Amino acid sequence: GDAAADAFVEPDPNAVTRDDLQGLVTDLENFKFQWQRERDLHTAISTRSLTIGGVVQTRIGWSEQPVNSATSNDRKVTFDTGAALLSFNGILYKDYEEGRNLTYSLRFGASPQQASNNSFLNLLDAQLSYSVLPTLAPEDWVLQITLGQQLLPFGLEVPASEELKPVITNAQFTTRLGLNRRELGLIVRGDILPQVDYGYNYRAPILAYAVGLVNGSGPNTPDDNSEKDIIGRLAFTVPSDYNSILRQITLGGSVYIGWQNTFLKDEKKTLSGKGAKRRYGGDIYYNHYPIGVTYEFIYGQDDVTLGTTLEDPQKTRLSSLSHVATFFYNWGEQFLRGYRNQGRYDDWWPKTYQPFIRVDLFDPSTEVLENRVDVYTLGFNVFFAETTKFQLNFNRRDDRTNKEGAQHELLAQLQGGF
Numbered sequence: 550g551d552a553a554a555d556a557f558v559e560p561d562p563n564a565v566t567r568d569d570l571q572g573l574v575t576d577l578e579n580f581k582f583q584w585q586r587e588r589d590l591h592t593a594i595s596t597r598s599l600t601i602g603g604v605v606q607t608r609i610g611w612s613e614q615p616v617n618s619a620t621s622n623d624r625k626v627t628f629d630t631g632a633a634l635l636s637f638n639g640i641l642y643k644d645y646e647e648g649r650n651l652t653y654s655l656r657f658g659a660s661p662q663q664a665s666n667n668s669f670l671n672l673l674d675a676q677l678s679y680s681v682l683p684t685l686a687p688e689d690w691v692l693q694i695t696l697g698q699q700l701l702p703f704g705l706e707v708p709a710s711e712e713l714k715p716v717i718t719n720a721q722f723t724t725r726l727g728l729n730r731r732e733l734g735l736i737v738r739g740d741i742l743p744q745v746d747y748g749y750n751y752r753a754p755i756l757a758y759a760v761g762l763v764n765g766s767g768p769n770t771p772d773d774n775s776e777k778d779i780i781g782r783l784a785f786t787v788p789s790d791y792n793s794i795l796r797q798i799t800l801g802g803s804v805y806i807g808w809q810n811t812f813l814k815d816e817k818k819t820l821s822g823k824g825a826k827r828r829y830g831g832d833i834y835y836n837h838y839p840i841g842v843t844y845e846f847i848y849g850q851d852d853v854t855l856g857t858t859l860e861d862p863q864k865t866r867l868s869s870l871s872h873v874a875t876f877f878y879n880w881g882e883q884f885l886r887g888y889r890n891q892g893r894y895d896d897w898w899p900k901t902y903q904p905f906i907r908v909d910l911f912d913p914s915t916e917v918l919e920n921r922v923d924v925y926t927l928g929f930n931v932f933f934a935e936t937t938k939f940q941l942n943f944n945r946r947d948d949r950t951n952k953e954g955a956q957h958e959l960l961a962q963l964q965g966g967f
Contacts, residue, residue: 598639604711606631608962614953631962632711634658635670641677648684653677658711672769673731674699682739687752692739698731698768702738702759702782703803704830704845706873715875715903716926717942717960721911722847722871726828727767728805734763736780746791753797757784765807765826774823778807797837803830811864815857824852824864839879847871868915877905881932903930923947936966 593601609628616624635657642651656674676697683689700708706720707728723729740754758781764771765778784801805828813819832845849869856863881901907926914920924946931939940962947955 595639597641598643600638602636602638602967604632604634604964604966606633606711606962606964608717608960610958610960612956612958614956630660631717631964632658632660633670634673634711636674648689649680649682650684651677651679672698687745687747688743690739690741690743691754692737694735694737696735698733699736701728701732701763701780701805702736702761703728703780703805703828704782704801704847705832705834705843706845715877715905715930716907716928717940717962718944720871720873720909721922721924722849722869722873725911725913726847726849726869726871728828728847731768732763732765732778732780733768733772734761734777734780736761736763744786744788744790749791751791753786755786755788757786758782765809773810774808776808776823778805778826780805794837797835799834801832801834803832804828809851811852811854811862813854813857813859813862819859821854821856821859821862821864824854825866826851841877841879842875844872844874846873867913870912870915872910873907875905875907877903879903898933898935901932903932904928905930919949921949934965938964940964 593599607628608631609626611626613625637655638653640650640652644650654674654676656672657670658673659670674697676695676699678693678695681692681694684691700710702708706714707723719729736759738757738759740757742755744753744755745751760781761779762777763780764773765776766773780803782801782803784799787795787798789795789798805826807826807828808823809826811821811824813821827850828847829849830845830847833843835842847870849871851867851869852864853867854862854864879901881899905926905928907924907928909924909926910921911924912921924944926942926944928940928942930941933939940960942960942962944958944960945955946958
């Protein structure tokens with residue numbers, strides 16, 4: 550009896566038994582099953598990396614001059630949707646060693662107020678981009694080739710996407726000169742000699758450039774002639790450190806050399822040949838918190854035929870001129886990176902308030918007297934969430950060709966992104 554007692558060993562309470570291991574394996578299997586089930590039921594799956602985003606703009610507008618048309622009777626106030634956008638972005642090939650990535654961008658949008666109640670979602674951007682140079686460090690120079698349908702790198706307002714523009718309505722020249730249209734083509738963008746401040750997460754290249762070939766006929770359509778239009782831009786940023794008052798002073802120049810079909814002024818709008826389509830622009834950008842100033846001028850040339858017969862088309866070159874200046878002031882913390890990165894327990898985001906003034910002058914034909922259109926905008930933007938802002942614009946529109954004189958309008962817009 551004493552020998553048996555001596556042979557008995559008290560079990561170690563910290564030792565793992567076979568039953569314990571079996572229980573752990575069972576729990577892991579249950580977790581794998583539950584995780585896979587949740588993923589299958591509640592997770593969108595794509596072949597490659599994918600980021601889905603979008604923007605919704607809802608607004609109300611009042612105009613001093615009533616709108617009368619075949620379907621509108623003395624309308625002064627209306628609700629509408631400024632834009633509804635849906636975007637898909639991702640990486641098709643990720644280079645982990647040097648960052649020479651191949652990316653894609655797909656973007657759809659609709660502006661119902663610009664069409665009938667049958668307006669559809671239209672394709673805006675459809676492009677593939679490849680980074681030729683390494684992109685792992687902020688000091689690296691950038692060289693990117695983009696093929697597909699995209700915004701033009703012309704001036705300041707044209708390449709800004711819908712959700713980034715400070716004013717509810719676009720500058721006149723963007724639509725009147727056809728520069729706000731997406732174009733199909735190949736564009737090379739890049740920059741050299743970047744100034745980098747890691748403490749402020751700041752990067753500003755001394756020289757940025759873009760050059761490309763596009764159809765020139767607009768989005769979602771093949772070229773309407775055999776010529777390809779040339780687009781180019783060069784921007785110089787004054788070298789300075791982050792705390793310098795000279796920070797973010799940028800001087801830019803843009804050129805667009807293209808060709809367009811011309812049509813007679815007859816009833817059938819008969820095709821009469823091809824003519825020049827030229828756009829030249831210069832711009833100044835200064836954004837040093839809390840103040841900012843932007844200015845750009847655009848000079849355009851367009852060949853048109855004013856005749857009604859092919860024997861006498863009366864080919865003429867018209868010149869247009871535009872000046873757009875915006876002055877704004879910010880107060881608040883949303884654009885201060887160190888402040889908005891503070892940890893919070895809820896969906897907190899710092900707020901910023903931005904009053905601004907814009908002067909938008911456009912002369913569609915400098916050869917004709919008294920046909921300039923001047924738009925003066927007094928606005929106020931409130932950035933009260935990470936992707937949401939409220940905009941209020943009061944416009945005074947002075948169209949020299951309108952015998953009723955200057956007109957006024959008030960627009961309020963709420964924009965949300967996801």
